[in-house]
Amino acid sequence: MSQDDTAFLEDDTSQIHEPRLWRDKGWTAKVVKNEDGEGWAVEMFRDGSAEPALVGPWTMGRNKVDPKPLDAAAHQTLVKTASEVIRRHEQQLHARLNKQVSIEIASQLVNVRLAITPDEFEPFGTLTAIDSFGDVLASVNVQPDFRLTTESATRWADGGFGQIRH
Known part of the structure; x- marks a missing residue:
């Protein structure tokens, strides 16, 4: 991730509700082109973190070219999933x-x-x-x-x- 890409993570006080960038409730979802060139992915960042807590595939839109836009329901689902990933990681670390x-x-x-x-x-x-x-x-x-x-x-x-x- 470049320095320009992380700039949106630094100011965690404002909400952003855009089709490919959604920041709310302490989390930022960013839809990006998949690294292998096939389709789209979504990265979930907890505010203040430079590394994503979750990276996963993202659904194509109706035109089968562009990604499906982010919305409040999708963001909430992603927040729950990313929070669970972090919780499991913390439990595994504690057990180890x-x-x-x-x-x-x-x-x-x-x-x-x-x-x-x-x-x-x-x-x-x-x-x-x-x-x-x-x-x-x-x-x-x-x-x-x-x-x-x-x-x-x-x-x-x-x-x-x-x-x-x-």
Whole structure:
């Protein structure tokens, strides 16, 4: 996307309701020529974002050459779809960065959680043991590639919840 193309994204306070550009309710839909030269596509941008949250095919108009014009109903449907894509992406990222297992120690259930902090320069993980009352028993930093399993959590507990050797 060129600098001229992103100019419409910078002022997110105004509404635009044009056949190929529709901005409303925090989202912008832009109908563009498909990169492969066949047909049309629509790009959905959340206000303030330079990258589209959703890119998908767009319907041809009645003349089978030009794209079908955007309207309020189409924009609302695209907003719902793009929002769902973002929500699923965030859920997948959360699941990838946060793991939990339960182990039993001295007849007490302990939840062991691993939370990865993705930092560009120094990512790390935090391993935390929590008892059945919600009290933190221990917390240590671990390598970001630490594999939390029932076995690794049990070894950590059996070792007195000390530092984990890398």
